[in-house]
Amino acid sequence: MDLKELGLEIKKYRKENFISQSKICDDLKISRATLSSLENGRGVDVGIKKVMQILDYLGYEFYIKQKSLFPTLEDLRNE
Known part of the structure; x- marks a missing residue:
């Protein structure tokens, strides 16, 4: 998953929960420009x-998994 795909997923999760960019930004003390850039996959420096x-705010987590030589069921579904 690249930064653009991650941003689109975040945008999707936010919209599914009917949360505005302003609400997240106010609650997390981040700029709306930063969130907008992330959601639109622009090359922004987001830590x-x-x-x-x-x-976490949206109820999801970020995790790392060991790379496998074989695709997972999720990988195959996404193709």
Whole structure:
């Protein structure tokens, strides 16, 4: 997953929960420009801590898994 895909996922989660960018930004003390840039996949310098805060706010988590030689069921579904 690249930054653009991550941003689109964050945007999707936010909209599914009917939360405005302004609400997240006010609650997390981040700029709306930063969140907008992230959601639109623009090359903004967003730290992992901010991304994790946003995901946590939306009820999701960021995790790392060991790379496998074989695709997972989720990988196959996404193709």
